[in-house]
Amino acid sequence: MSIVIEVENVSKQYRLGQIGTGSLSHDVNRFWHKVRGKEDPYLKIGAENDRTKKGDSDYVWALKDINFTVEQGKVLGIIGRNGAGKSTLLKILSRTTGPTTGTIRGRGRIASLLEVGTGFHPELSGRDNIFLNGAILGMTKQEIRSKFDEIVDFSGVERYIDTPVKRYSSGMYVRLAFAVAAHLEPEILIVDEVLAVGDFEFQKKCLGKMKDVSVKDGRTVLFVSHNMGAVKNLCDKGLLLENGQMKSFGDINTVMQNYFKKGDATEGVFFSDKLEKSEVVAIKSLKLLNQNGIVTETFDIGDDLTVELELESDMDIENPNIAVGIKSQHGFITIANSMFDGTRPPNLKKGLNYVSITFKDIPLLPQQYFLGIGMRSYDCKTFLMTTKDIGFFAINTTMKDLGIFSPMAEEMVRDSVTPFIPYEWDFGNGNKQSFNILSNVRK
């Protein structure tokens, strides 16, 4: 496999605060150093980009020494927490801003989809905008003309094609914009997760199209997302960024484990730090168990899924609310929420606390899943803890195991969503409370 993109020692420095005051004097100073043949004085300084800490330098490294290569036809998932440098890396790769140091080499055309409909002019008709947007994304007039009918077909707005796009509904607007983007044929496609915003149908179309692009056409895709389900489903390789530095690069499963875990944790056990400073509760450990009490990350359809939480609280908290949700690539599927089901979790004491929840007979289809966990104060007004995409697990049952042999079945279940799942809280000391919306209905 040939390498189509090579990133070497790429770093990006940003200046904090307002540009204006002082920047002229910095420019002059920089120029003076250059004249004397010295190094840029501001490149030497610059703190690691950790936004939670107060630094003493005006300059930060949004990216520092990034090195990786991507082979043709692979999908690289770029993951990391907010502010890790994902977007900066995308911007540099898509050439909207330059790196401070380092080199990137690529083969073929790079097209970036950081948003759809870039350059759409509200006064122009759909037809004119297809040409304009296509050209902005790097297509020639010839290419657009040859694909014009396909684009219009895909968008489904044929009737309005000569109407100014300002008269379009927002749905039509996005469909048309995405239709143009979907018909780009670059060798390297850079996609931001904002693309995956929109209705379910649209997300499916986007993600499906991305898979097509890499598998069928042998094109390379770089995908940035917080949606771990989508990343795990789509990507072959992963790049984990933390505070602007590369933390892990390689096989997507290994990289994801590094994202969720610290040190050499065993399968099925996860940790989470406090995401926001104001939060007072952290997940010390999170264990996933099946009905046999075995800690695991793989389940079968119909297994019980138990989530055991070890929570560390900074203070005593009276009757907090807790929510544990199961997420797929399409977002939350079901949430066990004490604000909603009327169960009352006990007080949290300062130090370690234990809460577990069992989802009974999980009717989940074979996909990749995640948990989203949150805690709020009794009156729901204060966030005590929020975690995003922690504790991933997979349902490994295949359709064949269930005696379904239709060739479409595997593909269909990949995109399906499941309904409510009954669950039972265990707040410790025999304080168990179960909730099943269906039995409530039938009573």
Place this chain on the structure above:
Amino acid sequence: MQNNTDITSASTDKWDIVIKPKSSLFEFNFKEIWAYKDLMLLFVKRDFTAQYKQTILGPVWHFIQPLFTTIVFLVVFNKIAKIPTEGEPAVFYMCGITIWNYFATCLNATSNTFVTNASIFGKVYFPRLVIPISVVLSNIVKFSIQFLLLLGLMAYYGFTKGHFYFGWTWLLVPILVLMMALLGLGAGIILSSLTTKYRDFVVLISFGVQLLMYATPVIYPLSFFENSKYLPFIQWNPLTPIIEAFRYAVIGEGTFSMQGLIYSATFTTVLLFVGIIMFHKVEKSFMDTV
């Protein structure tokens, strides 16, 4: 770049795209801009069609603006201030206004390149110079319309006063327009490069262009300053020879100075060269400073 689907066969040391922090001073990819010529023309089309959507008069506005300016100049400078003109005053003013407007709109529009297109530039890459070039091109369309009006006015006076200038000098018009375009483009991209970081220049441009008109023989002929101590100032203005030559070419008035035009051409070349270097430097980093 176009049919590059067979990338597997490319040799390992051949890269199509290299992104580096700093490019050498003169590394400039004209081929790449040419590859985006379709985009350039689509921008021209967009500018033109979008500007007059939901207006009743549409492109007729292009006529109205120079017409009214001519009338005002006629009253203020000719009748009240009694500044002499060469030839028919109305034709004289409109001739100057037409070519001056072209320069001024080119300069004004290109100087905003980065600020007004920040949202597109932040999302997609294409050679940034495509935008100012397309602005200059779309203004040529406006210029042509106004030039037609000028011809109409000349024809009117031709019928009523029996004098209509027509000669081989008309062949000079495209060359002079090109010079004006390049001068506007050069000054515009320099200013646009400066405005990304220091917005002070936005303020400067808005009144600077207006004032510059008075330092250029638009409302008066160059001959008006003959034997005046201000003459050198007007002559140092690289716009002066072009405007004078334009009048000479179209209405047969004004002075045609080869020496002056060579000065203007040299000035334009240097300006454009500096502009391209500055623009190229800024386009890489402007998203961080805009």
